Amino acid sequence: IKVKNAFFVKSASKMEETTPEGMSEVAFIGRSNVGKSSIINALTNKKGLAKSSSTPGKTRLINFFQIILDKDGESYHAQLVDLPGFGYAKVSHSLKAEWQKNLTDYIKKRVSIRVFVHLVDSRHPFLEIDQAVHTYLSEIVRPDQTILRIFTKLDKLKQSEISLIKKNYPDAILVSSSSKKGVDKALDAIFLTLFG
Numbered sequence: 001i002k003v004k005n006a007f008f009v010k011s012a013s014k015m016e017e018t019t020p021e022g023m024s025e026v027a028f029i030g031r032s033n034v035g036k037s038s039i040i041n042a043l044t045n046k047k048g049l050a051k052s053s054s055t056p057g058k059t060r061l062i063n064f065f066q067i068i069l070d071k072d073g074e075s076y077h078a079q080l081v082d083l084p085g086f087g088y089a090k091v092s093h094s095l096k097a098e099w100q101k102n103l104t105d106y107i108k109k110r111v112s113i114r115v116f117v118h119l120v121d122s123r124h125p126f127l128e129i130d131q132a133v134h135t136y137l138s139e140i141v142r143p144d145q146t147i148l149r150i151f152t153k154l155d156k157l158k159q160s161e162i163s164l165i166k167k168n169y170p171d172a173i174l175v176s177s178s179s180k181k182g183v184d185k186a187l188d189a190i191f192l193t194l195f196g
């Protein structure tokens with residue numbers, strides 16, 4: 001699978017501003033600083049396409065990107081959706097209060113979402129807030145939707161830490177956006193889920 005093209009479509013601050021339904025969507029969800037923009041840039045092979053959550057003004061918006069993939073000479077279109085990162089150490093309380101309030105509309109009502117990519121910092125694989133997010137997604141996921149848990153910053157891990165993640169999350173996909181390790185595997189997994 002090759003990326004033929006990827007480009008920014010638009011930003012939305014609420015449901016009414018989102019792009020029309022239709023194209024299959026991959027929604028990226030994760031804590032602020034988890035490496036969400038980095039992995040979108042790595043997957044699309046375009047530095048600077050997605051802006052870091054530390055970029056002013058980018059935090060609270062839903063950003064839409066289009067990606068065009070090539071497999072065996074055939075083109076496949078999908079939309080990558082960069083959802084606002086949710087808060088740091090606070091647990092499910094903050095999830096409910098903030099992130100859930102801002103995002104449930106999109107997550108629950110958006111018909112086009114086919115894949116939820118839940119990004120988890122591989123250095124902190126067992127945070128309560130990530131467990132809460134996973135539980136939440138599992139409860140609302142439709143039969144035509146899939147949750148992929150992708151662990152970021154793989155380059156920061158020792159072999160023993162990698163083993164621990166694989167033991168606890170047998171389906172774990174581990175990626176380093178810096179070294180590009182695992183990026184192709186993640187793209188394959190997303191493609192397979194979207195276009196089987």
Ligand code: GDP
Nearest residue numbers: 032033034035036037038052053153176177178
């Ligand atoms: P976002 O807030 O989730 O969009 O996160 P960013 O993509 O902006 O990344 C947050 C920080 O983590 C930045 O300082 C990145 O350089 C760093 N980072 C992101 N991905 C990786 C990775 O794969 N490896 C390492 N070592 N650092 C990363």
